[in-house]
Amino acid sequence: MDQDVTITVIDREGKSHELIAPTDMAMNLMEVCKAYELPVEGTCGGMAMCASCQCYLESEHDLPEKSDDEEAMLSEAFHVKENSRLGCQIHMSKALEGLTVELAPE
Amino acid sequence: MVKTDIIIIGAGPTGLFAVFQAGLLKLRCHLIDSLPIPGGQCSEIYPKKPIYDIPSQPEILAGDLVDNLMKQIRPFQPGFTLGECAQTIEKNSSGDFIVTTNKGTKHHAPIVAIAGGLGTFEPRKPNLVNLEKFENYGVDYMIKDPEKYNNKKVIIAGGGDSALDWTIFLANIAKEVTLIHRRDEFRGALDSVEKVQKLKDDNKVKLITPVEVTELHGQDFLESIVVSNGGMIKTITTDYFIPLFGLTPKLGPIAGWGLEIEKNAIKVNNSLDYQTNIPGIYAIGDVNTYPGKLKLILCGFHEATLMCQSAFQMIYPDKKNILKYTTVSGVSGFDGSRKEAKKSTIKAIK
Numbered sequence: 001m002d003q004d005v006t007i008t009v010i011d012r013e014g015k016s017h018e019l020i021a022p023t024d025m026a027m028n029l030m031e032v033c034k035a036y037e038l039p040v041e042g043t044c045g046g047m048a049m050c051a052s053c054q055c056y057l058e059s060e061h062d063l064p065e066k067s068d069d070e071e072a073m074l075s076e077a078f079h080v081k082e083n084s085r086l087g088c089q090i091h092m093s094k095a096l097e098g099l100t101v102e103l104a105p106e
Numbered sequence: 107m108v109k110t111d112i113i114i115i116g117a118g119p120t121g122l123f124a125v126f127q128a129g130l131l132k133l134r135c136h137l138i139d140s141l142p143i144p145g146g147q148c149s150e151i152y153p154k155k156p157i158y159d160i161p162s163q164p165e166i167l168a169g170d171l172v173d174n175l176m177k178q179i180r181p182f183q184p185g186f187t188l189g190e191c192a193q194t195i196e197k198n199s200s201g202d203f204i205v206t207t208n209k210g211t212k213h214h215a216p217i218v219a220i221a222g223g224l225g226t227f228e229p230r231k232p233n234l235v236n237l238e239k240f241e242n243y244g245v246d247y248m249i250k251d252p253e254k255y256n257n258k259k260v261i262i263a264g265g266g267d268s269a270l271d272w273t274i275f276l277a278n279i280a281k282e283v284t285l286i287h288r289r290d291e292f293r294g295a296l297d298s299v300e301k302v303q304k305l306k307d308d309n310k311v312k313l314i315t316p317v318e319v320t321e322l323h324g325q326d327f328l329e330s331i332v333v334s335n336g337g338m339i340k341t342i343t344t345d346y347f348i349p350l351f352g353l354t355p356k357l358g359p360i361a362g363w364g365l366e367i368e369k370n371a372i373k374v375n376n377s378l379d380y381q382t383n384i385p386g387i388y389a390i391g392d393v394n395t396y397p398g399k400l401k402l403i404l405c406g407f408h409e410a411t412l413m414c415q416s417a418f419q420m421i422y423p424d425k426k427n428i429l430k431y432t433t434v435s436g437v438s439g440f441d442g443s444r445k446e447a448k449k450s451t452i453k454a455i456k
Contacts, residue, residue, distance in 0.1 A: 043224060043355060044151055050354070072293035076265050076351055078233055 005094060009060070010102040018095035020067060023092045029055070029101065040103065046088035051077035053087035054104035061099050063090060079104045108185060108213040110418055112134040113205050114221055115192045120391030120406030121221035122184075123177040124264040129182030130430065131137045133421070134440065136185035136213055138192045140226040140358075141254035145172035147223055161404060171403075174225060181439020187211050191226050193359045194388075194450040203386065208359075217386055217417045220365075220372060221406070224355035232263070232349050236322045244328025246348050253279040256344060260356065261331060263319055265289060272350065276306030277310050284312040284342065286319065286333060305339070310329025314340075322347065363387075371395035380409045386420060388413045 009017045021032040030053035033040040041052035054077055063085065066071070066074070069089040070089045074080050080083065084104065085102040111452055112128050115123045115226050116154040116241045117139035125135040145168075153169030160166055166174075190207035195218065201228055205213045229247035231237060237245060249255075264274050264288040270295075273285045285302065289441035305311040314333060317340075321332035357370055365382045366373040371388035374380045375435050380388050390413050399405075418427055431444035434445025 047152060047155060048351070049151055052354075069293075071293065072265065075287070075289040075291070076293075078230070080349075 003094075005092065005097040005099070006097060007032070007099040008038075008059075009038060009055075010100070011038060012056070012105060013101050020101075021092045021095055023094055023096075025092075025100060027092045028088050029053070029090040029092070030078060032092060033087060033103075038103070039106075041106075042068075042088060044088075047074045048086055048089055049073040051086060052106070054079070054084055055087050055101040056104060057085055057100075058102055059100040061096060107204075108136050108187065110134050110185060110213065110215045111421060112136075112217045112219055112414075113138065113203065113213045113215040114184075114219045115139075115205070115392065116146060116221035116223055116391070117141070117144040117186065117188070118221060118223045118391065118406075119171060119175055119403045120149060120223075120410050121146070121219070121408045122172070122179055123183045124219055124221060124390065124410035124414060125179040125182050126175075127411045128417070129179065129435065129440070130432070131414055131418045131427070133418060134184075135182070135185065135412065136215070138187045138207060138211075138213065139188060140189065140191040142189040144186065145169070146175060146187070148172050150227060157403070158455050159402065160167065181437060181441055181443045181445075182438045183284065186439070191358060195363050203385075209253060216421050217388070218411075219393045219413055219417070220360060220382075220387065220389040220393055221410070222357070222389075224257055224357075224392060225360070225370075226356055226358035228356050228358075229349075230354045232351060234317065234319060234322055239346045240322055240324060240328045240347070243326060244324060244344075245322070246346060247350075248275075248346065250277065252279055257281045258345040259286070259343065260346045260348060261286060261342065262348045262350060263287065264352075265292045265294075266350070266352060267294040267298060268352075269350040270294040272300050272348065273311055274298065274305065276302050277305050282312070283310075284314060284344070285319055286314045288316055288318055290315045314342075319347070319349070337439040359391075360393075365389070371399075378412075378450035380413045381416065388417065 004020050017035050044050040044054045051073050063091050070086050091098045111133040112135045114135050114137045117137040148168035156165045180195050190209045192205050194206045202216050203218045232271045256279050257280045261284045262269050263286050276283050287343050306313045317333040317335045319331050320334045330341050331347050332341050332345045336366050372394050374389050374394045383391050390409040392401045438444050
């Protein structure tokens with residue numbers, strides 16, 4: 001469908017999953033992963049308070065800047081790299097077509 | 107031994123509301139929770155965040171929801187075993203359950219309702235070699251007895267409220283408090299950040315940022331830690347290292363109770379009463395799963411209500427029970443309190 005984007009999520013075993021995500025359902029990346037039953041916990045429900053949806057941005061997409069909440073959570077999380085993001089803070093939009101992320105270790 | 111009608115494991119909103127529904131049926135409850143306060147995630151993760159999907163509450167803070175539930179169940183005098191984790195379950199000769207916590211507290215009841223949410227909150231541990239070796243030998247994840255740090259050197263790591271709060275608290279007790287964090291910025295109540303700033307300015311605490319802990323050293327007991335920020339590497343001697351990186355939920359010991367588990371949740375019969383594969387053990391709220399399950403507080407309330415009706419019939423198989431409306435029947439607490447609707451007055455108008 002027109003409003004869908006295709007993204008790639010690499011799970012913790014290194015397996016790639018191609019996901020078709022709607023951009024008109026106010027979903028974020030954590031929720032898309034959960035909808036496809038990928039092992040993303042989303043413990044806090046998307047409040048940037050648990051980092052269980054941490055992932056590494058592997059494509060060249062220009063994502064919106066991190067909010068203070070996301071920055072603060074990532075400063076406390078483990079396995080954080082330069083390209084770390086919280087899936088719950090990445091909202092599905094047309095600009096994310098072709099996005100590739102890898103799930104961070106639990 | 108605590109004796110009750112229903113042992114509720116988990117004192118989050120679902121567990122708390124179950125006390126109310128059980129109370130209407132004259133069943134007594136006792137709650138067990140690993141956290142030191144009731145409220146579960148609402149108290150631990152997001153007390154100051156608003157919830158918008160509680161029926162009749164256009165907006166309510168999670169902490170206020172818990173306060174209201176505690177107020178609502180007060181007439182039913184629930185018991186609490188807080189700060190302890192339900193560890194084992196066994197059946198005694200009369201078929202009742204005995205639930206024992208990690209601290210050995212025993213609870214006895216014919217019914218067990220697991221309202222454990224996402225599980226027991228356990229401290230998030232940094233990934234460091236030797237960390238486990240020094241647990242209880244200089245490495246603590248929770249501060250249970252602040253006096254133990256009296257006149258000791260303490261290093262606290264973390265950037266959130268608990269790191270800030272304990273830095274402030276221990277500044278008056280320990281010989282030396284050092285707060286280390288991966289960044290210069292801290293996420294906490296403004297008041298706490300300002301207090302730590304002042305303690306630092308007054309040389310009452312040391313602040314080392316931005317650094318990460320990379321190594322722990324010592325013989326039997328922790329003696330020093332190594333911190334690094336990429337370039338600089340520094341060894342700091344200390345008596346205690348307290349990493350405060352928040353809590354993460356784990357299903358924990360319940361996973362080994364012989365209950366049917368699917369995707370980290372307990373399978374229940376949702377067409378009837380949310381009972382598990384073990385008769386007498388129910389699972390309600392976020393901890394359970396069934397086709398179409400939604401992890402919502404309001405669904406937990408519904409599940410708690412149905413569970414209590416079923417539990418009543420299980421405890422009293424021969425008693426007839428019929429749903430009563432509180433507006434009609436009122437609420438009679440175990441504490442002798444009585445709430446009821448005002449009777450209408452009948453008076454002629456002349």
